[in-house]
Structure formats: C-alpha cells, structure tokens
Amino acid sequence: MELKEGVKTFLTNVLNLFSYNPLFSPYLKTSTENPPKHYLHQCETIARLVLRKPIRVLIGDEIGLGKTITALAIAKYLESTGRVKRILIIVPRVLVLQWHKELVTMGIPTSKIKHLERDNIEFYRMQGFPEGYYIVSMDLLKREERISRIVDIEWDLIIVDEVHKFGYKTKRFWKIGKMLIEGKPSRNVIFLSATPHRGDPKDYILRLKLLDPYLVEDWKNLDKRLFYEVTHGSILFRRTKEDVNNIYEERKIFTDAKFYAGLIAEREDEKEFVKELVTFLRTKLVEFAYEKGMISEKVIPLLIILVFKRATSSPYAAWTTLQRLLLKRGERDFPKELVTSVESFLGVGYEDFEYERDPEEVFNEFLDRASSLLSPTDMEKIRELKDMAQSIMEKGDTKLNATISLLENIISESNSKVIIFTEYKDTLDYIIKNLRKMHPEWGQSILSLSSEETRDEKLFNKVRQAFEKDPKARILVATDVIAEGVNLQVANVVINYEIPWSLIKVEQRIGRVWRLGQEKDVEAYTLFTDNVVDKAALNSMYQKLLNLKKAELRPRPIIGQEMLFYYAETRDITTIPSPVALTKEGKKKKFVKVTEAKFIKTYLEKDEAGLEELVRSIIMAKQEIEKDISSKGILYKPRTRKEVEEVVKLFGFENHKEIFTCLRELLIASAPLLDLNLFVKDETIKVCKGSEMPTYVNSLDDFYAYLTQTNSRGEAICISARGESEAKINLIPVLIKDKRDGSLLCVDIVGFDVTHGKIFRGSSLLRLVSEAIANCLGIERIDTQARDSNISVYASIIDNIKNITELLNITNTYRSKLKNYGLRDHEKDWINNSDIDVSVSDEVGYLHFLRISSKPPDDVPEEVKRKIEEQAIEKVLATERAEGRIPFLVPETEHYDVKSINPSTGEIRLIEVKGHKGLEIYAELTEDEADLAAKEKENYWLYIVYDIGSGQPKLLRFQNPLETMKLEVYEKIQKRYILRPKM
Numbered sequence: 001m002e003l004k005e006g007v008k009t010f011l012t013n014v015l016n017l018f019s020y021n022p023l024f025s026p027y028l029k030t031s032t033e034n035p036p037k038h039y040l041h042q043c044e045t046i047a048r049l050v051l052r053k054p055i056r057v058l059i060g061d062e063i064g065l066g067k068t069i070t071a072l073a074i075a076k077y078l079e080s081t082g083r084v085k086r087i088l089i090i091v092p093r094v095l096v097l098q099w100h101k102e103l104v105t106m107g108i109p110t111s112k113i114k115h116l117e118r119d120n121i122e123f124y125r126m127q128g129f130p131e132g133y134y135i136v137s138m139d140l141l142k143r144e145e146r147i148s149r150i151v152d153i154e155w156d157l158i159i160v161d162e163v164h165k166f167g168y169k170t171k172r173f174w175k176i177g178k179m180l181i182e183g184k185p186s187r188n189v190i191f192l193s194a195t196p197h198r199g200d201p202k203d204y205i206l207r208l209k210l211l212d213p214y215l216v217e218d219w220k221n222l223d224k225r226l227f228y229e230v231t232h233g234s235i236l237f238r239r240t241k242e243d244v245n246n247i248y249e250e251r252k253i254f255t256d257a258k259f260y261a262g263l264i265a266e267r268e269d270e271k272e273f274v275k276e277l278v279t280f281l282r283t284k285l286v287e288f289a290y291e292k293g294m295i296s297e298k299v300i301p302l303l304i305i306l307v308f309k310r311a312t313s314s315p316y317a318a319w320t321t322l323q324r325l326l327l328k329r330g331e332r333d334f335p336k337e338l339v340t341s342v343e344s345f346l347g348v349g350y351e352d353f354e355y356e357r358d359p360e361e362v363f364n365e366f367l368d369r370a371s372s373l374l375s376p377t378d379m380e381k382i383r384e385l386k387d388m389a390q391s392i393m394e395k396g397d398t399k400l401n402a403t404i405s406l407l408e409n410i411i412s413e414s415n416s417k418v419i420i421f422t423e424y425k426d427t428l429d430y431i432i433k434n435l436r437k438m439h440p441e442w443g444q445s446i447l448s449l450s451s452e453e454t455r456d457e458k459l460f461n462k463v464r465q466a467f468e469k470d471p472k473a474r475i476l477v478a479t480d481v482i483a484e485g486v487n488l489q490v491a492n493v494v495i496n497y498e499i500p501w502s503l504i505k506v507e508q509r510i511g512r513v514w515r516l517g518q519e520k521d522v523e524a525y526t527l528f529t530d531n532v533v534d535k536a537a538l539n540s541m542y543q544k545l546l547n548l549k550k551a552e553l554r555p556r557p558i559i560g561q562e563m564l565f566y567y568a569e570t571r572d573i574t575t576i577p578s579p580v581a582l583t584k585e586g587k588k589k590k591f592v593k594v595t596e597a598k599f600i601k602t603y604l605e606k607d608e609a610g611l612e613e614l615v616r617s618i619i620m621a622k623q624e625i626e627k628d629i630s631s632k633g634i635l636y637k638p639r640t641r642k643e644v645e646e647v648v649k650l651f652g653f654e655n656h657k658e659i660f661t662c663l664r665e666l667l668i669a670s671a672p673l674l675d676l677n678l679f680v681k682d683e684t685i686k687v688c689k690g691s692e693m694p695t696y697v698n699s700l701d702d703f704y705a706y707l708t709q710t711n712s713r714g715e716a717i718c719i720s721a722r723g724e725s726e727a728k729i730n731l732i733p734v735l736i737k738d739k740r741d742g743s744l745l746c747v748d749i750v751g752f753d754v755t756h757g758k759i760f761r762g763s764s765l766l767r768l769v770s771e772a773i774a775n776c777l778g779i780e781r782i783d784t785q786a787r788d789s790n791i792s793v794y795a796s797i798i799d800n801i802k803n804i805t806e807l808l809n810i811t812n813t814y815r816s817k818l819k820n821y822g823l824r825d826h827e828k829d830w831i832n833n834s835d836i837d838v839s840v841s842d843e844v845g846y847l848h849f850l851r852i853s854s855k856p857p858d859d860v861p862e863e864v865k866r867k868i869e870e871q872a873i874e875k876v877l878a879t880e881r882a883e884g885r886i887p888f889l890v891p892e893t894e895h896y897d898v899k900s901i902n903p904s905t906g907e908i909r910l911i912e913v914k915g916h917k918g919l920e921i922y923a924e925l926t927e928d929e930a931d932l933a934a935k936e937k938e939n940y941w942l943y944i945v946y947d948i949g950s951g952q953p954k955l956l957r958f959q960n961p962l963e964t965m966k967l968e969v970y971e972k973i974q975k976r977y978i979l980r981p982k983m
Helices: 003-018 040-049 067-080 093-105 121-126 144-150 171-182 201-211 225-231 241-248 268-287 294-311 315-327 336-348 359-373 376-395 398-412 425-438 440-445 457-469 503-511 532-545 570-574 596-632 641-649 656-670 700-707 762-774 791-820 862-882 927-939
Strands: 056-059 086-091 113-115 132-137 157-160 188-192 257-264 418-422 446-449 475-479 493-496 522-529 563-568 580-585 588-593 676-681 684-689 717-722 727-738 744-753 758-761 776-780 836-840 845-850 886-889 898-901 908-915 923-926 940-946 954-959 967-971 975-979
Touching: 003 656, 003 700, 003 717, 003 727, 003 744, 003 762, 003 776, 003 845, 040 067, 040 241, 040 641, 040 791, 056 067, 056 201, 067 093, 067 157, 067 188, 086 093, 093 113, 093 132, 093 457, 121 144, 144 171, 157 171, 171 201, 188 201, 225 596, 225 791, 241 641, 257 398, 257 503, 257 532, 257 570, 268 294, 268 315, 268 376, 268 532, 268 596, 294 315, 294 336, 294 359, 294 596, 315 359, 315 376, 315 425, 336 359, 398 418, 398 425, 398 493, 398 522, 418 425, 425 440, 425 446, 425 475, 440 446, 446 457, 493 503, 503 522, 503 532, 522 532, 532 563, 532 596, 580 596, 588 596, 656 676, 656 684, 656 700, 656 762, 717 762, 727 791, 744 762, 744 791, 758 762, 758 791, 762 776, 762 845, 776 845, 776 954, 791 836, 862 886, 862 898, 862 908, 862 940, 862 954, 908 923, 908 927, 923 927, 927 940, 927 975
Parallel strands: 056 188, 086 132, 086 157, 113 132, 157 188, 257 522, 418 475, 418 493, 446 475, 493 522, 717 845, 908 940
Antiparallel strands: 257 563, 580 588, 676 684, 717 776, 727 744, 727 836, 727 845, 744 758, 886 898, 898 908, 923 975, 940 954, 967 975
16 A cells, blocks of 8 residues: 555544544535535534434524524434434425525435425325435424324434424414424424524423423423523523624624614605505494404404505505405305414414415405405495505605615625515515616516415525526515525615514514625615604604614615614614513403504504504513513523533534644645645635646535545554654544444544553544644554553543533433422433443554654664664564564575565565664665565565664564655665655
C-alpha cells in the first residue's frame, strides 16, 4: 500500500467512526445544492436526546429557528444507529410539500420519501409499509377508517408538526394523539410547535400527557411550578431568536425586523363605500339579534363577517362577493357540515381549522345558500354597494396605488424580494392584473401562490422554486394557505394587503421570511386607509397590541400619497399577545379565545369603543398569562453558553464551529500527501484536485469527499510521525448500547496513549491526527501480536466514556421528582443509567510519534558502525522469533539482510536492516537495494533500529518502503536512495 492510499485508508477509518457522532451524522450525505448549516441550539437538542429511549419531546422553539431540520437531524441520527427505519411525519396539508423539500435537503433519497393519501394507504398497508419516511396530512388521518389502518404499524418515530393544532377538543387530539401516540408509549415521538403554550393550561398539559402517558389523569394536579420546572430540557425545549443570537451563536444570526403601519388618505367615495357597508351589516345584525335558531344565531352572523372581510379586502373582492349574493344561486337549506366548516374557519382561526375542502369553495357555497335569506330591500342595497365598488375600481384604488408605489421602491433595489399576502383569491387576481397593467415590464417578476397551486404539487414546487432561485422573480402574491409553515426567507419584505384582524396572522406571515438563513433586515407593511374601519383597527388594535410608535421619517417613499407611518420594533413583534381575552364571571376569571371573527363582530356591534374594551381585556389576559408563565416557570429558559457547551462537549467538541476548525486543520495537513492543491484565505478553502476546477469546501460532505474513500473500513494503519516525545496511540471504537435489547445508542472513537495513559476524544483526537499527518514519516507496520491494548486500557476507556450517561440525569430527575410528588407512575419507565452498556472494539488505526534528531548524523567510524549494525541485526532476529517467524541471515551477495518466513501462513519477508546509535530515523539504500525494493514491493521490508546507544533500541518496520515512506534521491560515489522524513 503506497503512502497516499495508506493515509486515505487511515483517515477513512477514523472519519467513518466520527460519522456516527451526533454532531456529524445528521449533516452528512445531505443535499449538495443547499446543505443545512450547523446551529448550536440544534446540536444541543440532538446531543441531549442521543441516549434517550424512547425519545418523547416537544420542541417549542420560536418561529424561524429550524424546528423541521432539528427533527429530521434527530431522525437521521437514529437511522444511522439502526434505531429507526419507518418514520411517520404528520403535518398540516399545506406543509406536505415543504416537508418533502426539507427531507431532500437533509439527504433523504426520494425513493424513501412517501406521501400517504386516501387512495394509497391500503396499498402501503398491504405491502407492510416498507421502510422510509411517510408524510401525511393530519386531517387525512383523523378519520376513523384511516387512522385504524396505520395505528398498529411499527412506526419507529412519529413527528408531528404544528402540534398546537391538537387541541383537546379536536378530532386530531382524540384520533391521532390518543390512538397513535399516547396509546403507544414506547414509540419515539417528536412534537413541533412555535406556540406550545397558548394561554390555556389544560390544553398545554393534555398535549404533554400525549408524550408522557404515565402522568396522573387530572391535569389540574400538574398545573403547578414543580411540574413545569421538571419538564424543561426533559420533555420540553424552547428557544427564541434572542437566545440564538445572544447565547447559542453569540453573534447576530437573526437580523432585525420592523413592522410598519402606513395610514393613507382615501378619496371620499372610498370612505363612503366602507361606511355604507358597515351600516348595512350592522343593520342586519340588529335585525336578527333577538331571534332564535341556527339561521339567526349562526348563519347570519357568519354571513355578515364573511361579507365584511371579503368586501374590505379589495374593491374587486367586494364586487365579486356582492355579485354572488345578487345571483341567489343557492338553496335555502344549510347543511350542518357547511355551517360548521364556515364557523370553524372564521371562528377558530386559520391555524386551528380542520378541513379537507378548499376554504374558497366552502365560502362560495355558503354565500350562494345565504343569498336566499336576503330581502328585496337587502338586494337593492347590495346592488348599490356593488356599483360603488365598480366605480372605485374605475376611478382608481388608493390602497392599490400606494402598494404599487411601495413595490416600485422595493424593485428599484438590486436584489430585494417581496411577498404580498392577501386572504382571498379574488384579491390576489386583482393585484396581479393591476401590477401587470401598470408595469408590463414586471411580467416575469410576478408569481402567485394560492390554494389553486397547492392542490397541484408540480405547479406549487415550480412557483416556489422559481421564487427561491430565479433572480428575476421578485414579487410573490400569496394567500394565507402558505402563511403557516412554508419557508420563504429568500424575501425580506412582507406586505399585508388587507388588515389582518388577528395579530397572530401578522406574526405567522413575518415568520415565513424572518428565520434562519435570512441575511437582511425584515420589513413588514400594512397599509391602513382613513376610513372608519381601518382607523378603528389601527387606533384600537394595532397601536395598543403592537406598541406602535410614530415614525419621524418614511421607511420608504410612496409617491403621490399623503401618508403617516407608525412602526413596531423587533421585540414588539416577538411579544404579540396570544389571541385570548380575560373576562370575569362574578369573582371567577375566565380566558376566552379571541378570533378575527370576534374582533369584527365586536366592532360591528359596539363600534370603536367595543374594540378598545376587547383590546383592554386582551392586554389584561397577556399580563395574567405572562405572570402565570413566569410564576409557574412554564416555558423552558435556555442555560448559559457554558452550560450548553458542557452538554455538547460530552461528544468531544465545545461547539459546532470547533468541528469545522478541526476538519479544516486536517485537510490542510493532509493535502500534500493526498495530492491536493489548497487555496486558503481566512476561513475559506478552495481545493484543486489534479486538472479539476477548484471547488469550495463548505460542508461536512465536502471535507469527507476529499479526506475519505467511498469504500468502508479498511485495514488498521499505523502512521509514524515526528513528535516532541515518544508516544503510541491506539484508535479504538467505543459502542454504547441499551443492555435491555442490545440496540445501539451511540458510537464513539477514542485515542488511547499507551505510553502515557492519556485519552483523546473529539477535537483533541482530530487535532492529534492532524499533527501526525502533518509530520508523517510513513506507514509503519504493526503486527497483531505487538498491539498494546489490553483489559486495563479498555477499562480506562469505558470509565471515561461513561460520563456521557450524565445526559440521562435530567430525565431521571423528571421521573423521580414527579414520582415523589405523586404525579407520575414511576414503574412505567424510560431508559436508566444502569441500562447503558459501554464496550470497545478492535483498533482501527494507530499513531506512533517518534522523538527523532533534527540534526544530521555525525560521521561514525567503521568499527562503531559495524557494531551498531550487528546490534540492529540481533534486535531484528529476536523480534522475528518472538512473533513466531523463522529468520535467518542471507549472504552478503544479496541486496537485503534477513529472510524471515512465517511457518503458519508461508509469508516471506525480505528485510533490509538499518541501525542508528541515536534518534536518527532514515535508511540509505544503494541503487541495487532500491531496485530490489521496487521489484519485490509488498515482500520487501525496511526495519530501522534506532536509539541503540541508549541500551534500549527501538524498532520501526515499513513494508514496501519506496511507496510508504517519503523518498529522496541523491548522488554520492554512486547513486543512492535515502529514505527520511522531510524536515
């Protein structure tokens, strides 16, 4: 084996074992196009969960912190150790394609990614659900006939995204949560939610009980500080953008975000339209206020709210909505399912809506049927309002013109991209039509995403990829179907076209762009007009709930418009109140959910004063919830940077940056031996291999591509290297298993210094390898019988590695404390420290550091030289006999010194012996000796015996030395070949 091949085999053996490290494993074999980046908060989560069995946690990080990647990194790690093979991912329907994309990003082969649909569940069930990643919509699964088909499948891991949708009143909770998760307590489960606690302790605790079914039945017994505190880091992880910037990364990973509210002066006819609309809708509410029955109590209020929202979205949405009512196409009959669907959408908010039909279709059917309830007088008023909307479109829409002016400024910047959010497809079409009319040159810049595109997987992906990758695609007009969960951080400007009557919606929309990977400051705009509705929302809702301040300067120029700007800072955006109001029933306080429908109905019934009263109750609720969360310690508070690093350090590295630093040093050290040309500038490395074009090294896969071979583990190689002192380091794999079933939990590699009794792991081991490669003398042969590892060595390694079981302390504390308080059945247990088994395997490589002289050897008298050679020969003969071979001297006419035969295998060694009195390590060959070495290759051995003068001679052996050592050629009296390290 030549030197280059030997070094690469050695590095492959070492790095293949590092590939099991939980800080490496998830980030290897990922997408080459857009590989995921390491972030410390994600590494910490993975590290904390390595030994747990089962893993059952809620990752409640704030919007934009990469919860999807964190969950998939955990899945990939578990897959690498053989613990999971069949993974079920339950997500909202709109996120199915997003998860597919992230799976591809993490390097999961598309052949292993499967989409469960109503028409293929039975097909996969008949096949036994082959190994792979199955993505399914949560609303597809909630039906009894579908959940029953998969509940008993051996899912090794279940991931649930947006798990806050599993409210205890929903079918998702009872069908999916109870049957698939709580009913199977040994399954690995990861819950994901940016809003884990939404002001309702019962809702929150019952969701945690899905993860830990052994908690006591009555949730009220758990609603106390002693319970919440022990959940931190055991079953709950919660980090914020501020935590990532200040604690985890100690730099500004997340940029600033600002919300701007612009108040525009409308024309009188526009203001009059809104005023007349509100008056008409209020009249209808009053008309039915005292009647009983579903029509008056549900249908009419829903109709009024729906007409209000659509008619104030845009003049065109108003026109189409009013025209639909005038046509009276529907029957007077109102199926309960239809009313429930509309009520669910408008009543509980988009984030909790359980649906299979398109919301636009549901709304249109409802409008068609509700039109039959309108009187001739109503129809006349609707006709009048429709004509007013038509007139506004003909004269020019003030808000639309202001939006176009804002876009002109954004597009004038070289690379900013913008997302315009609207609630309705009619308004989306209206915006795009007018943008293209006003700016035909923007034709290729404008894209759209609505429920229409999300139903077509290919079309949805095409639009999203164009927006992400095409520099010409600058404007995306989208409905709220993509506002929750789809990542669009390629844009940094968000425009809310109509006023969101829910600030949660504002937060979700901003969260689509303000996330990991966003490099620019984020701007979010909502343009209010000075009509009665917009001013009420601005003054009563936005200014108080978002803590708006008046902007002295316009953030961006809007030409031809009288406009006043208000803004909210980054902190205000991240502390938007939960949509909950505090009410009192006698002396008892009660939290009531506040939806967009509640805001609108309150405004229509009680005007601006009613809104202000509602907002005051929301602020009171926020204060009460924050007080409750703080006093009970409900949400996880990250530790200090030092505490985080202590966890990660259990796997050998202080943080993710140290991994890349060590690999960078290793690549630089290895490049000369691997024939790689490097161009290094600061932290940037470009590699040129032969005649190939230089490529940047950015990811773990890039480092592995240059440092390792594609084949698996090779023979154990010993690298001899110049060092400050003599040291022999054995590289030993360590296996960490669950004693109960033998399953593999973790794999590590340690370097044991048999000379000094020291142990090297992680960064210290990689740096030691880099040092050896940089000072490489050659590949030394170590016979099996001569290897130094023994039982005491293994015992030292096992004791050292057992420190990793500290990771289980936090779940042990969780269980023991709750058992002591009578809040959990301790008999039903998770893995304990005593269940951990640590064992070692055969060495995969060796490092041999030699303290050698840096001075050239003195001329030695011939008599002394002869005596040194004799002692060297004696040392070689004795070693060969001790290792079971039969050596004998050969005549001087041969071009080597000793022939040694292994009687068991028949192996023959032709040994050239070189001896040195001191610490010199080199061998001078004649041309004939070099010719013999070249001819015999693997049969030719060079034995160097050095430090003979100390009375304790040392032996180095190199097989095929012309290939495994560095070679110099020089002329003396005749041509000579000298083998020595390059100093």
